[in-house]
Amino acid sequence: MSETSAGVEIRQLHKRFKGGDHDAVDGVDLSIRDGELLVLLGPSGCGKTTLLRMIAGLEHPSAGEIYIAGRRVDQDVPPRARGIAMVFQSYALYPHRTVSGNIAFPLEAAHLPRAVIAEKVRWAAELFGIAGYLDRYPRQLSGGERQRVALCRAVVRDPQVFLLDEPLANLDAKLRNTARDELKRFQRQIKRTTVYVTHDQVEAMGLGDRIAVMDRGKVRQVGTPHEVYEDPVDTFVATFLGQPPMNLVEQPGGGGRTLLGFRPEHLLPSDHFGDREPLHPIPLIVRRVEYLGSDRYVYGTVEFAPDATVIAKLPANIGRAIPEEEGGRLDFAVPERALCHFDAQTGARVRR
Amino acid sequence: MKFADREDLLGAAMLGPALAYVILLVGVPFVLAIMLSFSSATAGSLTLTWVGFHNYSTILADPIFLRALRNTAIVTIGSQVLVIVLATAAAQVFRAAFHGKRAARFVLLLPWAVPVSLAAIAWTWIFDSTFSVINWTLRVTGLLHGWLYWLGEPGLALFAIIIVQAWRIFPFATVIVLAGLSSIPQDVVEASIVDGAGFWRRLFKVELPLLLPVIAVAVLFGVVYTATDLGVVYILTGGGPANTTHVLPTLAFQRGVLGADLGQGAAIAVFLVPFLIVVAVLMLRVARRTEVGAGGIGAR
Structure with a gap:
């Protein structure tokens, strides 16, 4: 990875929560390449969300280093200055703001002129096909529409890295397939580095350029969906992927x-x-x-x-x-x- | 069939005491007060002579009453503004994790638990013309060169009353705001952090709007408690100096009980009811509208 590309470099990252008796993230080394969609896949409690939150700056690592686009960020760079945008599992929309108010929020925080904000909001809303809902409140939207608003809010920031925390988990099964397809097309279109957390192997296989399989705070294997499925490095990866799992x-x-x-x-x-x-x-x-x-x-x-x-x-x-x-x-x-x-x-x- | 299985009888038996309490101790005096306010009753005689709006026209022409009315508004609004600011700030402090948080929380709630009259007596010492700890402290720190007669000057006295009323209500408001803060989803707060909002933007654009319904409830309680409170003003200033710091409850007490003019006292006491009802309705509306705006169907 060249130092200027918008990848994410993680070195020997550890996180132990206060009062915890083990590391939630236990010595992770990971190179996320510029423009790729990397999926962090693992069972619940494997540390994948904690890892994502440390990249975002919402958690402080206990040890280790994080570089975004070649710049070290883990020490003192606040979330807003890391060039990242995050989509939460719950979407975390501002319930008291309309759709356009939600999308505009990060732009207002960046003190952009009103005209620019209005233009960007419209552009993002059209990109995700929600231009007709700009005056509605989040509770008036379906799950799929809310998810798009959350994506819009992330896109308007024009981030170097997208961080997605199980963005499809709250959608019903039928919607999830189309949303997955849209998400993939969108990511191909904008070609931004994306880190995607999920516990769903179908999502991981379908979306990821590469998959990092995690277990108990460690990355077990990183590779293309084909590599981790056909050529697992250990029995955990072999049995975690595949439905039904690999016979041993x-x-x-x-x-x-x-x-x-x-x-x-x-x-x-x-x-x-x-x-x-x-x-x-x-x-x-x-x-x-x-x-x-x-x-x-x-x-x-x-x-x-x-x-x-x-x-x-x-x-x-x-x-x-x-x-x-x-x-x-x-x-x-x-x-x-x-x-x-x-x-x-x-x-x-x-x-x- | 056993009595305990008869839901209708059991229900009536369990509701009975509460109902009796409300009717005897709230309903009857309230109706009586309204009736008295239209009569010329005095403490000496129990005859109710209908005089129509005479009592009301008398008090409306009385500068002391008008001053008391104004004071009530000033004290209520002033103390509640102070309460909102203090409670929001205190809630931010108590949300953070620090050593001794439980103890601090306990201390915070003390003013709420202390009987009003005892607290007011303590405050008379704090505001005492000779021993005022505020004055001495300001003097020692070099901030005060003259001397403040807290309860001796009308303006200062009113300010003192506002301080005590705010002190009394704000722990309760803090607890309400804290509860409201903890009901804001952590994700939403974190989203605003990632979106680049600093402390003030987060407070004013995310947290306070989401807290508005809760704050409205706190203010509603505060308004009612403050506007109807007799004890603080009665003990601190007794309405003085020269009837300049009366609020409606103290004036009603002075006229109706001490002055034996039951009719006029009742009129003064009842005067505020329509205003309080309007305030209550408005507040509840704000609370409802915000909830609806945040997610309801009616907010197009």
Whole structure:
């Protein structure tokens, strides 16, 4: 990253809250590139929001450094001077102000002339298609409209970095898909560095240029959605991403030191694969089959590791004829290229 | 069926005492006062002779009454302005985390818990013509060269009354404002910080507008408490010097009880009721409008 680009550089960042017995953010190093959308993904309590709030300046780090566009900000640069704009999960609109009053607020705080403010408010409102609601109050708007007002309020500041804290979490499922699409298009259009916090892996995969998977205050892996899904660095990332998650079973003959990982969609009937494909046979004892319309989930156990539940995800058109009764033995396999090996003790990936 | 299962009877039995209390101790005296204000009743006789608006026309032509009316307005408005400023400032202080916050909060609430008459007696010492701790303090710090006769000069006396009334109401207002502040979503405050609002902009453009309904309620209470209070003025100045610091309750007491002219005393006491009702309605409207403006359907 060059020193002048509008990226965010985080070095050995720690945060321990008063009275806490562990670090909420525990030594995070992260380079967020200029213009990319980086998703901070993790379960609740993993420190992703705390990390975002430290970038925003709403929390003070206990240790470490934060650079925005090459300038160190963690010590004494207040939120308003960091060149950031933030969208809160609740949207945090000013309830006593109209939509236009909300969008104008940061511009008024910057003492811009009235004419400029009015022009920018109109421009932003048109960008997000809410120009017709400028005189309404937040409570008169739907969730999706409020979210757009919050985005408008962020955009008019013309920030170097957007910080979004679960901006879609309060929308209903149907709206979330379109809002996600709009958000992505908008980000592509303005090409601003964006840090996006979510616990929803679908959102993360769909939106992120890169994803930083976090757990217990640490960043486990940073990579493109493809990398973190196909090439996880440890069992946490492997099982956190994917629905259903990656199967983990003890490797036969490994003395319990190695775990074998494979995604449910790679576990298929052996006769489905081509002759040249090197296969790893996984004989499956069926426990039950779940019919989900476009897919079927086959729950079962593996002969060589009877303790672990293994799930196979079969597209509707594959293996129609498999016997579904309990206890039936299925001749399944995983292609060698789709296998991951993990250290059973540490959970870390073992590359060979 | 057991008595406790009869909801109608149980309800009536439980509401009864409260209802009796309101009717006997508020309703009856109130109606009686209105009736008395249209009569020539005196403390000596219990005959009610209807005299129409005679008492009202008498007091309206009385410069002492007009002065008392003006004083009531000055004291009420003055003390409430002081209360709003002090309560908002105090609430900002008490919102911050500091050592001894609980103890400080306890001390803050003391004026509210002290009986009015006791507090007023203490204040007469603070304003005493010889021993006034205010005067001596100002003198020692070199801010005062002459001498202030707090309760001896009409203007100063009125100011002293305002101070005591504000002192009495402001803890309560602070608690209300604090409660209001804690009901403002943290996100909204943080959004304003990120949006670049400094302390004053945040206070005047975000917090105070959101607090307006709550402040309106606090002021409503304050207005009613102050405008109807007898104790503070009665003990501090007794309406003096030369009847210049009377407020309506003290004048009503002087005319109606000490002066035995029940009719006129009642007229003075009742005089304020329509004004207080108007104030109450206005305040409640402000409170409602702000809520509606903040989110209601009717605010187009």
